[in-house]
Amino acid sequence: MEKHTITGGILILLAGGLFAACGSTEKAKEAQPETIRGVRLETVRLQPLPDFYEATGTVRSATTSVLSTQISGTVLEVRVKAGDRVRRGQLLATIDDRGPRAQVAAAQAGVEEAVQGLAEVEQAIQAAAAERQFAEASYRRYQGLLAKNSVSRQEFDDVETKYKAALANERAVEAKKKQIEARGEQARSQQASAQTLFSYSRVTSPIDGVVTEKSVDPGTVVMPGMLLLTVEDTTRYRLEASLPEQLLLKVSLGTAVRIRTERGEFQGRIAEIVPAADVASRTFLVKLDLPKDCACRSGEYGTAGFTVGEERRLSVPRSALIEHGELEGVFVANPEGVLEYRLVKAGKELGERVEILSGIAEGDRVATSQVDRLRDGARVEEQ
Numbered sequence: 001m002e003k004h005t006i007t008g009g010i011l012i013l014l015a016g017g018l019f020a021a022c023g024s025t026e027k028a029k030e031a032q033p034e035t036i037r038g039v040r041l042e043t044v045r046l047q048p049l050p051d052f053y054e055a056t057g058t059v060r061s062a063t064t065s066v067l068s069t070q071i072s073g074t075v076l077e078v079r080v081k082a083g084d085r086v087r088r089g090q091l092l093a094t095i096d097d098r099g100p101r102a103q104v105a106a107a108q109a110g111v112e113e114a115v116q117g118l119a120e121v122e123q124a125i126q127a128a129a130a131e132r133q134f135a136e137a138s139y140r141r142y143q144g145l146l147a148k149n150s151v152s153r154q155e156f157d158d159v160e161t162k163y164k165a166a167l168a169n170e171r172a173v174e175a176k177k178k179q180i181e182a183r184g185e186q187a188r189s190q191q192a193s194a195q196t197l198f199s200y201s202r203v204t205s206p207i208d209g210v211v212t213e214k215s216v217d218p219g220t221v222v223m224p225g226m227l228l229l230t231v232e233d234t235t236r237y238r239l240e241a242s243l244p245e246q247l248l249l250k251v252s253l254g255t256a257v258r259i260r261t262e263r264g265e266f267q268g269r270i271a272e273i274v275p276a277a278d279v280a281s282r283t284f285l286v287k288l289d290l291p292k293d294c295a296c297r298s299g300e301y302g303t304a305g306f307t308v309g310e311e312r313r314l315s316v317p318r319s320a321l322i323e324h325g326e327l328e329g330v331f332v333a334n335p336e337g338v339l340e341y342r343l344v345k346a347g348k349e350l351g352e353r354v355e356i357l358s359g360i361a362e363g364d365r366v367a368t369s370q371v372d373r374l375r376d377g378a379r380v381e382e383q
Contacts, residue, residue, distance in 0.1 A: 034375075034378045034379065035378070035379045035380070035381060036370065036373055036374065036378055036379070036380050036381070037380075037381040038369075038370070038381070039367050039369055039370050039374070039380040039381065039382060040367070040368045040369040040382070041333055041365045041366065041367055041368065041380070041382050042316065042317065042320070042365070042366050042368050043363065043364070043365050043366075044314055044315075044316065044356075044360055044361070044362055044363065044364045044365075044366055045314075045362055045363075046312045046313065046314060046362050047312065047313070047314075047315065048310050048311070048312050049310065049311060049312070049313050049315060049350055049353075049355070050307045050309075050310055050350065051307070051308055051309040051310055051311045052258075052305040052306060052307060052308070052348055052350070053243070053244075053247060053305070053306045053308045054303050054304070054305050054306075054348070055241040055242060055243050055286070055303065055304050055306060056241065056242075056301070056302070056303055057239045057240050057241030057242065057288075057301075057302050057303070057304060058239070058240055058299060058300070058301065058302065059237055059238070059239055059240075059261060059290070059296045059297065059298060059299065059300040059301075059302050060237065060238055060239075060240055060298050060299075061209070061232035061233050061234065061236070061237055061238075061298050062233060062236035062237060062238050062271075062289070063207060063209075063232070063233035063236065064230065064231070064232050064233070064298075065205070065206050065207055065209070065230070065231045065232075066227065066230050067092070067203055067205075067206075067227075067228045067229045067230070067231065068224075068225055068226055068227050068228055069095060069200070069203075069222040069223070069224060069225070069226050069228055070200040070224050070225075071095060071099075071100065071197060071200045071201060071224060072221075072222065072223050072224060073095040073096040073097070073099070073201065073221070073222060074095065074096045074219065074220070074221050074222075075093060075094075075095055075096075075216050075217065075218055075219060075220045075221075075222060075228075076094045076095060076096055076218060077093060077094045077218055078092070078093045078214065078216060078217060078218055078229075079091060079092055079093060080092050080093075080211045080214070080229070081211065081214055082211055082212060082213060082214050083210065083211065083212075084210070084211045085209070085210050085211075086205040086208070086209060086210070086211060086231060087205065087208050088205055088206065088207055088208050089204050089205065090204060090205045091202060091203070091204055092203050092204060092205055092211075092228075092229055092231075093203040093216070093228060093229065094201060094202055094203070095200070095201040095202075095203070095222065096201070097198060097201035097202075100194065100197045100198035100200070100201055101198060103194035103197060103198070104191070104194040104195055104197075104198050106190075106194070107187060107190040107191035107193070107194040107195075108191055110183075110186075110187035110190060110191070111184065111187040111188055111191050113187070114180060114181075114183050114184030114187045114188075115184065117180045117183070117184075118177070118180050118181065118184060121173060121176050121177045121180055122177070124173045124176075125170070125173045125174060125177060128166070128169050128170040128172075128173045129170055131166045131169065131170070132163075132166040132167050132169070132170045134166070135159075135162045135163040135165070135166035135167070136163055136166070136167075138159050138162070138163065139159050139160055139162075139163035142155065142156045142159040142160070143156070203228055203229070205231050206231070207231060207233050208233065208235075209231045209232050209233045209234055210231065210232055210234050211229055211230070211231055212230050212231070212232050212298060213227075213229065213230035214228075214229055215227045215228055215229065215230075216228050216229075232298055235292060236289070236290075236292065237290045237294060237296040237298070238271060238287045238288055238289055238290060239259055239261070239268060239287070239288045239290060239302045239304055240285060240286070240287050240288075241285075241286050241288065241302075241303075241304045242278070242281065242283035242284070242285060242286070243283060243284055243286055243306065244282065244283055245277045245282050245283060245284055247306065247308055248273075248275070248277075248284055250306070250307075250308045250309070251270060251273065251286060251306055251308075252270065252273075253270050253271070253272075253273065254269055254270060255269065255270045255307075256268070256269055257269065257270060257288055257304050257305065257306060257307075258304070258305040258351070259288060259290065259302060259303070259304050259305075260302060260303050260304075260305075261290075261294070261296060261300050261301065261302040261303075262300050262301065262302075263294055263295050263296055263300070264294075266290055266291050266294050267291070268288040268289055268290050268291070268304065269288060269289050270286060270287075270288055271287050271288060271289040272286070272287040273285075273286050273287075274286070274287075286304075286306075288304055305348070305349075313347075313355050314355070314356045314360065314361075314362065315350055315353040315354060315355050315356060316330060316353065316354060316356055316360075316366050316368070317352060317353055317354075317368050318349075318352055318353065318354055319368050319369065319371065320366050320367060320368040320371065321344075321346065321354055322341075322371055327343055328343070328344055328345075328346050329341055329342055329343045329344055329359070330342055330344055330356075330359070330360065330366050330367070331366065331367040331371060331374045331376075332360060332364050332365065332366055332367075333365045333366075333367060333380055336379070337379045337380050337381065337382070338377065338378070338379050339367065339374055339375070339376060339377065339378050339379070339380060340376060340377075341375075341376040342359050342360060343359055344356050344357075344358065344359030344360055345357040345358045345359055367380065
């Protein structure tokens with residue numbers, strides 16, 4: 001009985017020792033940090049990076065046609081509404097044309113009268129020329145007869161008088177022709193003016209695009225200069241941004257600019273710089289061409305990053321930055337490869353990199369790959 005008790009005690013002690021050994025092994029394993037292999041690390045350095053000025057702006061169509069009336073009258077018909085696509089030359093609206101039509105008719109009558117008068121004077125010129133030629137022939141013949149004393153002086157004077165009268169009549173008819181031609185030119189000018197005025201009663205689109213604004217309806221009485229419709233070209237858009245006047249000399253036409261809108265991020269170029277500064281804001285306007293595939297719309301908000309200099313700053317690749325809500329951080333590896341998660345304050349975006357204002361220092365090694373697998377305290381082996 002005593003022998004069995006001793007044996008049982010030994011077994012309990014051995015089992016206890018085995019469990020203790022297993023527990024120690026598990027704790028050792030838990031204390032061993034996880035190793036993640038193939039992680040890229042980048043040593044942070046102060047580097048000369050572009051200094052950007054981010055300007056806010058508005059997306060607008062590169063070509064906008066504001067159609068206003070050039071005559072007084074009543075709008076008879078409006079064939080489009082806001083949002084409709086239109087083609088160049090398409091009839092959009094009509095205005096009462098009775099007044100311009102009457103002017104066209106009157107001018108046409110003046111042209112026809114001038115044409116008829118010119119035909120009549122041409123006939124008169126032919127008759128006057130024939131009469132002058134006959135009188136001139138008689139005059140030459142009587143000159144010879146007078147030299148031979150074959151006719152009296154009085155007979156010669158009568159013939160000479162008739163010749164001078166025929167010559168004067170021919171010149172008078174030719175002068176009348178010039179007057180009629182001048183009246184004809186005036187009538188044709190009045191006709192062109194009347195036709196132009198008449199064309200103003202038919203409002204057509206000067207471009208292919210979209211109607212973005214309709215300001216009148218049928219029955220509206222309009223005056224010259226009153227807005228009717230606005231049509232925008234939808235194939236080319238620009239971002240119009242304002243820059244402080246001190247940066248005017250730091251931008252130039254054709255320069256590539258990073259643009260961000262609600263549609264995404266694009267590469268644009270400076271197409272126009274308005275050199276006159278706004279008196280109130282002391283800024284000047286810069287227009288930047290957007291790519292044709294930006295799917296933009298007029299009125300959208302946008303920003304443009306203008307390169308205005310260079311500055312030495314810390315930066316990390318975008319792939320290194322980890323976002324948790326409104327917090328941003330990176331994993332920094334110590335000399336032994338153990339990771340520490342640090343909160344950082346990000347600055348401007350610099351293409352594929354992000355400026356870091358605080359949270360890391362020059363010489364720190366930052367993980368730039370597999371960041372979704374990393375955790376604080378893990379060990380990494382560099383790729």
